[in-house]
Amino acid sequence: MPSDPKPTDARVESLLARMTLEEKVGQLGVFADMVRPFAPDVNPDANVHNAAEVLEQVRAGGVGALFNGVGAAQGLEIQRVAVEESRLGIPVLLAADVIHGMRTVFPIPLGEAASFEPALAERTARATAVEATAAGIHWTYAPAVDIARDQRWGRGAEGAGEDTFLGCAFAAARVRGFQGQDLRAADSLLATPKHFVGYGAVAAGMDYNYVEIAEGTLRDVHLPPFEAALDAGALAVMTAFNDINGVPASANHALLTGVLREQWRFPGVVVSDYTADMELVAHGYAEDDRDATRRAFLAGMDMSMQSGFYAAHLPALVESGEVPMAALDAAVRRVLSLKAAIGLLDDPYRSLDPAREADTSHLAAHEALARDAARRSIVLLRNEGELLPLRRDARIALVGPFARDTDNIEGCWTLFGDKSRYVTLESGIRAALPDDAVLEVVDGCALEAPMEGGIEAAVAAARRAGVVLLAVGEPQRYSGEAQSRTRIVLPPAQQALAEAVAATGTPVVVLLRNGRALALEGAVRDAQAILVTWFLGSQTGHAVADVVFGDYSPSGRLPVSFPHDSGQQPFFYNHPRTGRPETPAMSEFKARWREYPNTALYPFGHGLGYSRIEYGATCVDAPAMAWDGRVVVRATVRNAGDRVAEEVVQLYVHDRVGSRVRPVRELKGFRKLRLQPGEAREVVFELSRAQLAFTCADGSRGAEPGTFDVWIAPSSATGEPARFELLPP
Structure with missing residues (x-):
């Protein structure tokens, strides 16, 4: 996990001590940037305030962040009002939905994940950050790290696909790319992994729908990409619209506080998705706007986007004692610490340079x-x-x-x-x-x-x-x-x-x-x-x-x-085994559809090049792995064609017996090789017990002794496995 962003910064504590209740609540408000609107049709309901009204809110200390505006010159004016005309001079965070490029547009994240090159995603995110910060943006609401196992869901385009291992690699890479080496640098763009959590598991692939999910699946499939993003240094997380087993994600104390704060020790800011707190009423989880505010805030949602609920109801909730002042102070402290971490308290006009915005010297690269x-x-x-x-x-x-x-x-x-x-x-x-x-x-x-x-x-x-x-x-x-x-x-x-x-x-x-x-x-x-x-x-x-x-x-x-057909959805390669698996020996009474087998037309990991690649047998160096040891898995991969090729070599594992039914295969490693015609190379992977761990039937996380199949293969549906045993402690 990242270290706390300057939790003891004296300026933060000094500001907090001087703030009125309304000013504290103001730091938790995120509103549409109507001073410099760029895409007013994206969230049309937001566009009810004109620039003068927004600047007046800033002047009154009622704005923590503005979003989806662009432009350095007008950004300077926003910040000038915040710093020179508000009582405490606290600068505003300027945010935007910058997902896969700014002026230069890169492939959608799902497409880029097809490269199987996290380093490439880090480079495109870095270039995106350079362009976005030049346009006066400090904070992006990206990357989306939702695991999408149902292709009917449209937002799968924003993530890295159906696999958790691949998703973790791209989540971390994109955070590193957006933020760079120094959060205080003028070209560092604050990243926000989203949508916490389970959004990709909406029922029937219908956006905003409910999520019914086993605890083990939540922890093994959907939470790890968020943890990977936070380990890479992300200091903000965005909540999801959906409920999880009946409790909306944006008011889910077990997740926002239990997992993020207590288990993962996350020190950063939790921001709602667009009006997600308002939607607690429509969910039927909150009685009214005031109740929605109380539930979302006490669950652990620091910042409210666009609803205005925090400004309208938090002061009274604090005055009545329903929300402790200490809880409000903690949320405000996190927001102010975030501003300190990216250098805004030192330089309120960071990333607001019209000359840099006009510079096009980077375009060719x-x-x-x-x-x-x-x-x-x-x-x-x-x-x-x-x-x-x-x-x-x-x-x-x-x-x-x-x-x-x-x-x-x-x-x-x-x-x-x-x-x-x-x-x-x-x-x-x-x-x-x-x-x-x-x-x-x-x-x-x-x-x-x-x-x-x-x-x-x-x-x-x-x-x-x-x-x-x-x-x-x-x-x-x-x-x-x-x-x-x-x-x-x-x-x-x-x-x-x-x-x-x-x-x-x-x-x-x-x-x-x-x-x-x-x-x-x-x-x-x-x-x-x-x-x-x-x-x-x-x-x-x-x-x-x-x-x-x-x-x-x-x-x-x-x-x-x-x-093969839309009706197979949700479909994903790493599904659990069934008691009636798809086998040639049984013609009918097995896991299948009448029209199609339980297979993909083209499986996860599949792809061809212009050369012919041959895989040797998968071998393990030893038949058993000690509890605290490692096993080495290797195979020879040869370019048997007459063209240079880049091959994505994939490592898969299957746990043959577990306290919970295990997936038929799970990706545990991949490597992209460039092979000259006729070139052969031995590919070596190491596996440790940690890579075999899962959420066990009793709720604990760990590996279980037993037999494992392992493949080095060109896709999730090819190759012959080798086998090894994980010995008990």
């Missing part, structure tokens, strides 16, 4: 990083007959509603992207061709509707071409917050286009644009080649062209399982 991050995020699912990479002299038909689209490049939760720098598929493909006369571009249909003459034009272009690049997928607004889907398939108009184009017999490469795993159907599922291109951000066109023409061999792997 950030665009190069965006291009590299995008191509490393692309996953090659299928490549029949080695259709890819394409020759540059091939006659190409680029068909589909995303071919020249600029409105569906960035992905969800991108408020500040510089759209003038977005590279479309058409632009990227044309730029990669020595003679772009070989390229014909046809939309074929709109994103959700047929286009008059569109299919006919697409079919004609396909017949003239030697290969079709079929650019289809989800519209951008299909994923993200409040974008749950019952059927995770392509819009019918796009599917009809795909069927018509495929019927020409011209080979098809699908360029799939998506914010979740999709259930692929018909001509899209059966295309000769399929590239998952997610929402890749500013450099989309160049990155896709790099992969299509072989300038970069795809190295991404799926962070989510692609199902």
Whole structure:
């Protein structure tokens, strides 16, 4: 866990001693930044105050933080009012939803997780922090670290997928990237892992829905990425909208105080999601606004976002004794300590430099990083007959509603992207061709509707071409917050286009644009080649062209399982074993659906490159591991092809017998290797008892002696296991 952010700072105690009750409560309020609004339509209910009213609130000491405003010059004015015109001169935290890029947009977090390179995420988060802090932002409401096991839930696009081990690695990397080496530096961006907790487990994948979850699953699957983020130095956490087993997360004392404060010794600030305290009334958990305020605050929620409930009701609750003054002081102390930790008490005008905001010297480097991050995020699912990479002299038909689209490049939760720098598929493909006369571009249909003459034009272009690049997928607004889907398939108009184009017999490469795993159907599922291109951000066109023409061999792997059908959801590779497992020996009475086996169309960890990779047998150095010892697992991985390859080597474990039924496999390690043609390398992993631990049937956490299977494999559904035994103490 991180150390307490200056808990004994004399300035904090001095301020606290001089504050009125109303000023203390004011530090706990987070409100929309209407002084410099950038995206007023994101939360339209927030936009009821004009700039003058917000500045008056600041002047009166009634604002702890403002969010989703941007601009250094007006930020200076906000801070000047806070420092020079308020009674105590306490600066305001300036926050924003900066999720996967600022002016330069990087791949959606789910796409970037497909790189299996946490170091890459750290670099893109660092670049994001440089741009965001230059625009007058101190604090981002990211990263989202929710584990999403149901692809119907739209907010899976904001996280790292279905696996906890991978999620922990990316959570920590993004925190390190946002915050940098020094929280007080002008380019350090305060990170906020969210949404605490269990948001990715909403019933039926419906956003904001209830969560019924076993304690062991909560602790083994959903809590660890938060702990990893806090261990990496995060000093703020955002609460979730959902309830957990009947108790709303934003008023859940067992989690906000019991886990965060008492178990993990978290010293930082807990901030609500947007009006989450207000929603306690709608939940039926609080009787009225006053009761909602009391419950949220006493549970451990320090800062209230936008509802205004704390300002309206906390003073009276403290005066009546229902909320102890000591509890209020503790929350205010955490907020002030956070401001001290990032240097605001020393320099209230930190990260508010108009000259730095105007400086564009970083753009070339950030665009190069965006291009590299995008191509490393692309996953090659299928490549029949080695259709890819394409020759540059091939006659190409680029068909589909995303071919020249600029409105569906960035992905969800991108408020500040510089759209003038977005590279479309058409632009990227044309730029990669020595003679772009070989390229014909046809939309074929709109994103959700047929286009008059569109299919006919697409079919004609396909017949003239030697290969079709079929650019289809989800519209951008299909994923993200409040974008749950019952059927995770392509819009019918796009599917009809795909069927018509495929019927020409011209080979098809699908360029799939998506914010979740999709259930692929018909001509899209059966295309000769399929590239998952997610929402890749500013450099989309160049990155896709790099992969299509072989300038970069795809190295991404799926962070989510692609199902055969939407009805398989929730589906995740690391499900518990059943008493009737999916086995060939039983034809019917086993864990399956009538229509499909209990398998993925493309499993977690799957992905191809342009070379052929061979795995040797998984070996363990000893048949048994002492209780306090380690076991070494190794395998030889060889590039048997004639191209350079980057291979994601994955380590999986299965505990054969446990006091709670164990998952069929669990990721416990991964490594990305760059292999020259013909090169073989031995890959070695070490496992300790700590990596075998889980929440046992009695509620304790630990490993249990017994037999384990272990795989070194290219995906969660391949390879033959070795075996070892964990000896008792």
